[in-house]
Amino acid sequence: MSEAELNRGQKLRDIKRFNAKKYKELEQRLRHRSSPSEWEAVMKDSENVLEIDGLKVHFYTDIGTVKAVDGASISIPRGKSVGIVGESGCGKTVTSLSIMRLLQEPQGQIAGGAIRFNPGSGPAVDLSKLPQEKMERIRGGDITMIFQEPMTTLNPVLTIGKQLDEAVKFHSQKNSNGSRRIAARSVEMLKAVGIANAEGVYRMHPHELSGGMRQRVVIAMALMCDPKLIIADEPTTALDVTIQAQILDLLRSIKSKTDASIMLITHDLGVVSEMADIVLVMYAGRVVEQGPVREIFHNPCHPYTIGLMLSRPGVKSSGKRLYSIPGNVPNPVELPDYCFFRSRCDSSIRSCAGAYPPMARIDASGHCAACYRHVNDAGGASHGKK
Amino acid sequence: MEKSELMLEIYDLKKHFPIKKGLMQRTAGYVKAVDGVSFSIKRGQTMGLVGESGCGKTTVGRTLLRLLSPTGGRSIVDGVDIFSLSKKELRLMRPKMQLIFQDPYSSLDPRLPIGAIIGEAVAEHGIAQKKEIRDYVLKAMQDCELRPYQYDRYPHEFSGGQRQRVCIARALALNPELVVADEPVSALDVSVQAQIINLLRDLQEKRSLSYLFISHDLSVVEYISDTVGVMYLGSLVEFATKPELFKHPLHPYTKALLSAAPTPDPDAKTNRIVLKGDIPSPANPPPGCRFHTRCPECKKVCEEDAPAFKEHSPGHWASCHFAQ
Ligand SMILES: Nc1ncnc2c1ncn2[C@@H]1O[C@H](COP(=O)(O)OP(=O)(O)OP(=O)(O)O)[C@@H](O)[C@H]1O
Ligand SMILES: Nc1ncnc2c1ncn2[C@@H]1O[C@H](COP(=O)(O)OP(=O)(O)O)[C@@H](O)[C@H]1O
Ligand code: SF4
Ligand code: SF4
Ligand SMILES: [Mg+2]
Ligand SMILES: [Mg+2]
Numbered sequence: 001m002s003e004a005e006l007n008r009g010q011k012l013r014d015i016k017r018f019n020a021k022k023y024k025e026l027e028q029r030l031r032h033r034s035s036p037s038e039w040e041a042v043m044k045d046s047e048n049v050l051e052i053d054g055l056k057v058h059f060y061t062d063i064g065t066v067k068a069v070d071g072a073s074i075s076i077p078r079g080k081s082v083g084i085v086g087e088s089g090c091g092k093t094v095t096s097l098s099i100m101r102l103l104q105e106p107q108g109q110i111a112g113g114a115i116r117f118n119p120g121s122g123p124a125v126d127l128s129k130l131p132q133e134k135m136e137r138i139r140g141g142d143i144t145m146i147f148q149e150p151m152t153t154l155n156p157v158l159t160i161g162k163q164l165d166e167a168v169k170f171h172s173q174k175n176s177n178g179s180r181r182i183a184a185r186s187v188e189m190l191k192a193v194g195i196a197n198a199e200g201v202y203r204m205h206p207h208e209l210s211g212g213m214r215q216r217v218v219i220a221m222a223l224m225c226d227p228k229l230i231i232a233d234e235p236t237t238a239l240d241v242t243i244q245a246q247i248l249d250l251l252r253s254i255k256s257k258t259d260a261s262i263m264l265i266t267h268d269l270g271v272v273s274e275m276a277d278i279v280l281v282m283y284a285g286r287v288v289e290q291g292p293v294r295e296i297f298h299n300p301c302h303p304y305t306i307g308l309m310l311s312r313p314g315v316k317s318s319g320k321r322l323y324s325i326p327g328n329v330p331n332p333v334e335l336p337d338y339c340f341f342r343s344r345c346d347s348s349i350r351s352c353a354g355a356y357p358p359m360a361r362i363d364a365s366g367h368c369a370a371c372y373r374h375v376n377d378a379g380g381a382s383h384g385k386k
Numbered sequence: 387m388e389k390s391e392l393m394l395e396i397y398d399l400k401k402h403f404p405i406k407k408g409l410m411q412r413t414a415g416y417v418k419a420v421d422g423v424s425f426s427i428k429r430g431q432t433m434g435l436v437g438e439s440g441c442g443k444t445t446v447g448r449t450l451l452r453l454l455s456p457t458g459g460r461s462i463v464d465g466v467d468i469f470s471l472s473k474k475e476l477r478l479m480r481p482k483m484q485l486i487f488q489d490p491y492s493s494l495d496p497r498l499p500i501g502a503i504i505g506e507a508v509a510e511h512g513i514a515q516k517k518e519i520r521d522y523v524l525k526a527m528q529d530c531e532l533r534p535y536q537y538d539r540y541p542h543e544f545s546g547g548q549r550q551r552v553c554i555a556r557a558l559a560l561n562p563e564l565v566v567a568d569e570p571v572s573a574l575d576v577s578v579q580a581q582i583i584n585l586l587r588d589l590q591e592k593r594s595l596s597y598l599f600i601s602h603d604l605s606v607v608e609y610i611s612d613t614v615g616v617m618y619l620g621s622l623v624e625f626a627t628k629p630e631l632f633k634h635p636l637h638p639y640t641k642a643l644l645s646a647a648p649t650p651d652p653d654a655k656t657n658r659i660v661l662k663g664d665i666p667s668p669a670n671p672p673p674g675c676r677f678h679t680r681c682p683e684c685k686k687v688c689e690e691d692a693p694a695f696k697e698h699s700p701g702h703w704a705s706c707h708f709a710q
């Protein structure tokens with residue numbers, strides 16, 4: 001065997017050993033019976049429903065540690081909708097699965113940071129440390145999730161009605177609701193999401209419904225328990241444009257009628273611009289820019305955000321060549337210790353060779369970008385992280 | 387032979403798929419996936435074909451190339467009636483008309499290196515001499531911005547955008563004149579999408595290719611097309627030049643489709659036409675105007691009489707009783 005092959009073999013063995021250690025650590029953590037003092041938390045801002053602070057999510061794979069989320073911080077204010085955009089693989093879904101504690105363990109683990117959730121009544125909790133049995137109460141109750149593919153949520157062998165009723169029964173206090181009252185509420189909810197034949201659909205199975213109707217049912221289910229936070233991961237990506245328009249209309253009306261916060265994940269800049277109050281742009285596992293929707297669309301500051309906006313074909317670009325960001329996303333196993341976007345950036349400056357850029361404040365609206373180009377503009381960087 | 391001005395003409399194209407039922411696989415009816423579609427594409431131009439999932443776009447593309455056997459109609463590529471050719475004559479025509487697929491993941495053989503994938507049809511059609519194939523393929527790869535060292539790499543080592551480049555290189559290595567691109571960028575992220583669209587445009591300019599560009603994304607179609615056709619349930623409901631179609635849509639479905647696409651401008655006023663209900667099944671299309679179950683402008687006559695596909699102003703066709 002050549003030296004290179006021997007080295008490679010050694011490297012693979014090291015990875016295996018490291019992963020085994022990580023699996024064991026997780027097992028120990030899961031066995032440990034934690035006390036409330038370990039998972040109770042204090043919100044930085046009591047107006048927030050959710051505060052994600054420096055979240056790290058790692059996947060311990062055969063080729064090494066995939067840093068799918070590498071220090072992302074996200075705040076979601078009460079009653080607002082926060083849009084998260086970024087390209088495939090940037091960590092959007094992994095972030096939302098971490099909030100729901102649905103990561104594929106033990107390969108996938110929360111490796112650092114906090115996810116503080118404010119249920120309104122009672123103390124805030126750090127979801128990343130909450131015992132699974134407590135998490136089960138929150139999942140589908142105070143926090144619900146709408147997936148891209150509605151059949152991930154629906155059970156193919158149960159009727160729609162049964163599934164909606166069960167969601168309520170599981171999350172409400174015992175005896176407080178009679179079965180008939182629950183059924184009536186389920187039908188009511190189906191009507192609220194625009195299903196015309198609600199009584200009929202209540203008795204149907206998922207396969208009898210079209211894709212758009214299924215997604216409406218999933219949305220009805222998500223609303224059944226008056227959630228504080230709805231996470232919608234590409235809720236319209238699998239749907240046709242005219243059906244997408246119906247579902248976006250529905251989400252908009254829910255937004256105006258409830259005070260639930262919405263975390264909307266999408267790669268479609270059009271969808272965020274219509275639905276979100278606040279937009280976060282993710283790149284390679286980190287938030288690189290955030291701010292009010294108007295700011296992000298009219299005054300994008302991070303070179304990656306600017307590139308994304310320019311790449312989109314539109315009337316104005318007709319005839320001209322489209323802008324395209326050169327190069328590729330960095331390998332998530334070997335993230336650099338400087339700006340992750342540097343190898344593709346067309347406006348890097350001398351300081352970009354240094355450490356990963358801090359979040360720089362652009363203006364008083366809450367608009368910030370992790371980019372050295374903006375560190376000395378408009379009042380300098382707010383060194384949020386060490 | 388003199389080159390005709392029209393690269394592609396199709397007349398009343400039809401493709402019906404039998405619905406098989408029961409143990410005996412009896413034919414219980416037909417899905418009229420494409421039911422009478424006519425249009426043409428000028429040499430060197432791009433026609434965009436839009437419509438929702440299942441409306442028949444892919445079937446139009448495959449049938450006109452005779453990759454599916456047609457149920458009816460005519461398809462004329464560069465003056466040659468494709469449906470009347472013998473198997474052998476068709477094979478000789480093949481290099482001239484190529485298809486690029488939607489899914490760059492499943493359309494490449496995972497066991498072959500990229501060079502072999504691109505070279506396969508080049509050898510089969512005798513486009514380059516055996517000894518020269520490697521150089522020929524490398525040139526085709528270079529045209530599609532693939533690097534020479536990637537010649538011996540396997541598909542799984544490529545990203546989605548790179549695989550789509552391989553698919554394009556494979557099609558273009560045969561020197562086609564007509565390319566049917568079926569959702570070539572739909573599976574890709576925006577930034578990668580831009581690279582592929584630029585590549586397709588550059589190649590078109592260099593070789594004066596004609597494209598039938600199938601997509602459900604109106605912004606992409608608006609960017610790349612010279613003319614646009616809109617399909618609904620197996621039929622073309624509107625056809626016009628791009629500026630005309632986007633500025634003066636005549637058919638209520640086109641209007642709804644144009645208004646449905648979310649705009650990346652938070653200040654844009656959305657006067658959205660939200661259509662009611664679901665897309666009907668093409669196995670059982672509604673009588674009269676096929677769009678009448680969802681049309682916001684539907685009148686009594688629409689439920690009974692199917693509107694004709696008529697030319698309302700020069701080059702602008704639509705099928706609606708009330709189009710004007
Ligand atoms: N081999 C087949 N057998 C039976 N039905 C078919 C077959 N191929 C296509 N169809 C049907 O024909 C209709 C049109 O299909 P086609 O794939 O052409 O639509 P499309 O507009 O390209 O859809 P998408 O956007 O989902 O790719 C659909 O209802 C489809 O189910
Ligand atoms: N089960 C898994 N095992 C290994 N890597 C994973 C797994 N799930 C996701 N990843 C990796 O995590 C990163 C982020 O993925 P994801 O959050 O799904 O992206 P998206 O932004 O498209 O939703 C990617 O690099 C992906 O390959
Ligand atoms: S920090 Fe430098 S390299 Fe990174 S995005 Fe900003 S300008 Fe580009
Ligand atoms: S013919 Fe009638 S139903 Fe059909 S599109 Fe026109 S107005 Fe609508
Ligand atoms: Mg995802
Ligand atoms: Mg298709």
